[in-house]
Amino acid sequence: MSNFDLSGKVAVISGGSRGIGKAIAHAYAREGASVVISSRKSQNIMPAAEELNDEFPGRILGVVAHSGKQLDIQQLYETAIGEFGRIDIAVSNAATNPHFGPLLTAEESQWDKIFEVNIKGTYWFCKMAAAQMAKQGQGGKIIIISSIAGLKPSMMMGLYSVSKAAIIMLSKSLALELSGDNIQVNAIAPGFIKTRFSKILWDTESFRESIIKQTPAKRIGETEELTGIALYLASSASDFTTGAVFTVDGGFTLT
Numbered sequence: 001m002s003n004f005d006l007s008g009k010v011a012v013i014s015g016g017s018r019g020i021g022k023a024i025a026h027a028y029a030r031e032g033a034s035v036v037i038s039s040r041k042s043q044n045i046m047p048a049a050e051e052l053n054d055e056f057p058g059r060i061l062g063v064v065a066h067s068g069k070q071l072d073i074q075q076l077y078e079t080a081i082g083e084f085g086r087i088d089i090a091v092s093n094a095a096t097n098p099h100f101g102p103l104l105t106a107e108e109s110q111w112d113k114i115f116e117v118n119i120k121g122t123y124w125f126c127k128m129a130a131a132q133m134a135k136q137g138q139g140g141k142i143i144i145i146s147s148i149a150g151l152k153p154s155m156m157m158g159l160y161s162v163s164k165a166a167i168i169m170l171s172k173s174l175a176l177e178l179s180g181d182n183i184q185v186n187a188i189a190p191g192f193i194k195t196r197f198s199k200i201l202w203d204t205e206s207f208r209e210s211i212i213k214q215t216p217a218k219r220i221g222e223t224e225e226l227t228g229i230a231l232y233l234a235s236s237a238s239d240f241t242t243g244a245v246f247t248v249d250g251g252f253t254l255t
């Protein structure tokens with residue numbers, strides 16, 4: 001058995017109806033895990049869960065849960081535990097970007113939204129996962145999807161960048177606090193990946209050209225290119241890895 005094997009493990013992934021979250025869900029299920037995916041909208045999450053269930057029968061569950069709402073997150077975990085009995089892996093992936101523009105033009109309602117979903121929502125998601133993992137007493141894996149925006153500022157993305165930087169420190173602080181429970185906490189910082197979330201960037205010629213020019217790999221990434229690191233961090237292969245941040249960005253942060 002490879003040390004990347006996830007047989008018998010249970011993973012919860014927020015924002016799993018499409019994009020990076022769905023690609024990670026597919027990779028975990030392929031390696032043997034049961035996977036619970038969540039999103040805000042039933043019309044998005046249920047077809048995604050059904051599609052994955054066709055390939056991995058009985059091992060995928062879709063749950064409607066808003067990642068900025070504490071009660072929704074609690075219900076997400078209760079449903080996951082009710083269905084599969086435990087939580088071994090938690091991937092905080094859902095995020096929002098309510099403001100595309102100069103940081104100094106961000107309104108209070110946009111600050112509130114970004115705090116609610118990207119920062120506090122990630123905190124609740126990790127806190128509840130950690131409580132369950134500690135109760136089970138067999139360790140666990142928490143993975144936070146941050147962004148290169150949390151490492152390097154870029155024009156028009158200031159508010160989002162602040163939130164993504166905050167959850168890198170959340171990840172490191174939790175890594176320290178949870179090491180006694182053998183729970184590893186790590187962050188992934190994707191670069192520009194082709195999803196609906198980033199459509200404005202890859203679908204607008206001037207932005208796309210500028211990104212490609214600044215990326216040593218000379219292209220935009222695909223969601224599947226995040227699955228290798230996500231699998232490593234979910235599996236026993238990463239048992240000595242905690243508090244780290246992994247960029248997957250075609251070298252963008254080098255320039």
Ligand SMILES: NC(=O)c1ccc[n+]([C@@H]2O[C@H](COP(=O)([O-])OP(=O)(O)OC[C@H]3O[C@@H](n4cnc5c(N)ncnc54)[C@H](OP(=O)(O)O)[C@@H]3O)[C@@H](O)[C@H]2O)c1
Nearest residue numbers: 015017019020039040041044067094095147193195197198
């Ligand atoms: N794409 C990139 O270039 C890129 C780069 C760096 C980091 N990231 C990060 O990667 C993560 C995933 O993004 P993505 O590009 O895969 O986006 P995506 O394709 O738009 O998928 C986002 C997912 O999150 C769900 N979602 C959105 N808001 C939510 C909320 N408040 N509560 C629960 N679910 C919610 C969406 O479903 P519903 O609409 O049904 O809720 C969907 O399943 C995010 O944390 C993003 O910041 C992306």
